[in-house]
Amino acid sequence: MIETFYDVMRRQGITRRSFLKFCSLTAASLGLSPAFAPKIAHAMETKPRIPVLWLHGLECTCCSESFIRSGHPLAKDVILSMLSLDYDDTIMASAGHQAEAIVDEIVEKYKGNYILAVEGNPPLAEDGMYCIIGGKPFVEQLKYAAESCKAIISWGSCASWGCVQAAKPNPTRATPVHKVPGLADKPIIKVPGCPPIAEVMTAVVAYLLTFDKLPTLDKQGRPQMFYSQRIHDKCYRRPHFDAGQFVEQWDDEAARMGHCLYKMGCKGPTTYNACSTVKWNEGTSFPIQSGHGCIGCSEDGFWDKGSFYDRLTGINQLGIEANADVVGGTAAGIVTAGVAAHAGLTALNRAKQADKQPGAE
């Protein structure tokens, strides 16, 4: 007999009451109406459980850290019990050959049926030698596990975009999951952020497991329900932005009054994430609320775009630190000087000609 999610949860000691609460919570966090709660419950009671295999490449484990701190303990417990975390090298019990055998076991037993969650990414330089798992390059383990999975979740900015280990000049050629050559062609859900918000992570897993299909993704492959709006669109400091009231210095009066951090280089206007609505640590706060601008950690390339305290991308091709205004202003200055010089030369030229042929005008 195949186990259902419900069976697994009961086995883990979760009461029916907690289970039903979890179903309503999930419905709410996915933005569905309460009527969906019984549907989720029904799905969980009848559908066989889908195991999730969680692999780690080049990363800092902040995704795992975030995940296990999911704001709602209930949601966390339930989801953790849904995951086959037998192989998550951060929290698994086994080690060595025994642990590696678990990967084979899941791949064999659930061929085409498990979700592959990837935290971090593989470095491709030197045949992947910069990240060795169980004696083999991580990229090989990744390709092997991807071959028979149902779908891939790219956890965090590492798996989604590359992140700091892929920063220029990227000596190890750290490569985000969707760009790994030769990877099996499976649907990929990107859940970027450094780390992603815990509630967003649990909701994505819950969605996948209960509805047995991918959430709607945007053009960049992120779940639309969490990444369709910018921080700036729902930021509680937005009224100060519209009023034109900005912090100019970290210790000025405006900073104390909680004015908008736009002039301090806040990347909220260019960052798609749910921080300003879901927040962090059980809705306690998020970077802007604690007084620092958003650094755009869920955006592609955020680590290579110049200062965290500059809203626009630095332009360093010219060999000096510059930005759009320095480059453009310099060009406009040169043009103005050129025009003035040209006008002067023109006048001089005309005066000379007038001397040469008096009365020609």
Add this chain to the structure above:
Amino acid sequence: MSTLAAAVYVYELPVRLWHGINALAIVVLALTGYLIAEPLASPAGEASEHFLMGYIRFAHFAAGYILAVGFVGRIYWAYAGNEHARQIFMPPVWKAHFWDGVWHELRWYAFLAKAPRHYIGHNPLAILAMHLFVWGLLFMIVTGLALYGEGAGQQSWQFALFTSWVLAAFGDSQTVHTWHHLAMWFIVCFVLIHVYVAVREEKLSGQSMLSTIATGWRTFKNNEPIDDAE
């Protein structure tokens, strides 16, 4: 004393109207755009008493839409209007004589040629510069509407038509902002040069300029032969 070549009606009303509206819109866009990037000093008091950034952004968006609608209208007129209405959209780059004209005009600006040639429409160098400007304008409109769609949300037509593919093409929103901002300086440089040469040619060349873009009529100060950009 030679007789003057006859005046020619060159720029029809829609072209002249577009020129004026487009120029005004660009002045507003460049000023407000700069202020969006480098906001003014903060007003004191409660946020609810002010809407400074809001008004500046509103002026930018309003002028942006005027610019965009004007551009569409101007494209239509390139099709419906006279041959001069098409010039800046289709530089005859495959014609040797066109490049000869560009070369002559460059020599004229380098004080190497004695006099510029006469044209009924734009001179070849102007056509080239204006053509580049048209692409710059299109770039501003596309990236501008893409930025607008970000605020308007995923259900908006701006998002569907522009933001969706522009964000994917540039990779992320910050890059779009940076390019939209950088391209402003390209437009500013064009305008600086354009106004200078328009005034200069008015004074130095054998043909009218400022009155032409105002009234549509090109007059000539002498009867030198008239060249053709093609």
